[in-house]
Amino acid sequence: MVQELKLFFTDYPRQICEMQGFRHSELPAGLMDQLLDYRARSLAILEDAQIFRIDADAYWMMAELVNEMKRDGLDELYSQVQLPFPAMAIMPPLTGEDGIQRQNDGSVLGLVTQVGGEIYTQRFGIRQNTVGPSTCCMVTRGMKAEVVPTPTRGLFEAVGMPVPDGMIDEELAMNGNFLGAAVAIATLLRHDGMLEVQQVSLHPRHERRRAERSGEVLPDTLIAKIALGKSGRGQVEAMKADMATDAREGIPRRTHWVRGHHMKSRSGKLVWRMPHLRGAGPLVPQLRHVTGALPRLEV
Numbered sequence: 001m002v003q004e005l006k007l008f009f010t011d012y013p014r015q016i017c018e019m020q021g022f023r024h025s026e027l028p029a030g031l032m033d034q035l036l037d038y039r040a041r042s043l044a045i046l047e048d049a050q051i052f053r054i055d056a057d058a059y060w061m062m063a064e065l066v067n068e069m070k071r072d073g074l075d076e077l078y079s080q081v082q083l084p085f086p087a088m089a090i091m092p093p094l095t096g097e098d099g100i101q102r103q104n105d106g107s108v109l110g111l112v113t114q115v116g117g118e119i120y121t122q123r124f125g126i127r128q129n130t131v132g133p134s135t136c137c138m139v140t141r142g143m144k145a146e147v148v149p150t151p152t153r154g155l156f157e158a159v160g161m162p163v164p165d166g167m168i169d170e171e172l173a174m175n176g177n178f179l180g181a182a183v184a185i186a187t188l189l190r191h192d193g194m195l196e197v198q199q200v201s202l203h204p205r206h207e208r209r210r211a212e213r214s215g216e217v218l219p220d221t222l223i224a225k226i227a228l229g230k231s232g233r234g235q236v237e238a239m240k241a242d243m244a245t246d247a248r249e250g251i252p253r254r255t256h257w258v259r260g261h262h263m264k265s266r267s268g269k270l271v272w273r274m275p276h277l278r279g280a281g282p283l284v285p286q287l288r289h290v291t292g293a294l295p296r297l298e299v
Contacts, residue, residue, distance in 0.1 A: 001106040001202065002046055002089055003221070005124060008131040009042045013155055020159035027158055034151040045113055049087040051202065051223035054181060056093040056101040058195060058228050061236050062184035063177075069262065079142040083114045083186045090178045091223075106202075110178025117141060119182075121175040122150070135163050138175040147172060185226060191272060193231030194260075200225045235260050235275040 008015075013035045017024060024032055054062075089111055091104040107127055111134075113120045119140045125132030135153040139146045156163055188194040201208070202221040211218045228236060238259035260275035 001091075001109065001126060002049055002051060004126050004129060004131060005111075006043065006046050008133070009039050009046070012039045012042075013152075016152075016155055017159065020161065022159045027155070031151065031154055031158060035155060038151040045087045045111065048085075049089045049111065050085040051089040051091065051109075051221075052182075052185060053091040053104055053200075053223055053225050054093060054185075055225070055227045056103075057236055058226050058232065059092050059101070059181065061228065061232060061239065062181055062188070064239060066180045066184060079117060081119075081183050081186055083112065083119070083182055084189060086114055088112045088182050088185075090181050092177065092181055108174070110175065110181075112178055112182040119179065121179045121182075123171050123174045123178065134171070136168055136171055136175075138172060138179065140179065145176075187272075188232070191231070191274060193229040194235065194274075195232055196227045196229040198225040198227065199223075231260070231275050234277070238275055 013032075014024075017027075089109050091106065091109050093101040094104050094108065095101050108123070108125050111122045111124060121138045121140070122134035122136075124134055133152045134150050135156065137148045137150055139148055153163055185195065189197070199222050202223050203211070203218045208218055234257035238257040241257070242259060257275055258278045260273055262270055262272055265271045
């Protein structure tokens with residue numbers, strides 16, 4: 001994960017050159033300077049990155065909210081999104097071959113960095129301590145995105161390892177998901193009860209026990225676990241109820257959750273209306289917050 005990425009960039013780009021039998025002096029002019037600058041910037045970012053592991057239910061809710069957002073009027077608000085940390089390592093749940101989402105084991109993560117009005121997103125893969133580096137970076141300004149090849153892609157091409165277009169398209173799609181998750185976290189954390197943040201160990205209990213039995217010492221790393229808060233659980237309940245095919249209109253319902261949603265205020269600003277209870281029983285007070293938006297990006 002982040003530790004593996006630090007080790008990778010500490011030795012970068014020597015390991016890639018040696019794997020292909022290339023000397024640094026054989027690289028195109030200027031490429032080595034780009035690679036060393038990229039290494040220095042990446043190590044600095046990783047030193048400050050906060051790790052976020054997202055529960056499946058919380059990720060489902062955030063993805064649904066992103067998918068249903070309307071584009072009109074959102075560019076200005078999205079430009080003002082402020083991430084909770086300058087660098088976020090995003091670990092969404094992973095979908096298995098059976099279609100079931102499970103906790104991210106650290107094999108895929110997105111590195112999302114905000115510098116002024118720009119957000120940079122990269123995808124990294126890690127399997128058996130081997131890093132699959134990012135070949136492109138998605139740079140967003142507002143709702144528009146620019147694709148910038150990383151120096152690693154130039155290195156791959158120089159040593160005879162061209163990157164297929166399909167792999168780049170897949171990487172960009174994942175970058176869009178990582179960015180959407182980071183912006184959703186930044187937006188929903190501003191509204192009490194939508195998300196819950198817990199400090200947990202990077203390594204689950206069963207991993208720690210297995211390591212202890214084998215005499216291995218795992219680093220005592222804490223990460224932020226993103227789960228649904230009380231209002232978030234009500235939001236998911238309401239969203240799934242709206243999707244149910246057996247919902248009957250016009251028939252009185254017992255106390256139930258009404259989903260939160262974005263709406264335009266009288267002043268024309270986009271606001272978030274909190275999920276709330278309707279029907280018999282106590283009501284959750286209605287709150288409306290001006291919020292940033294989760295956009296569809298133009299690449």
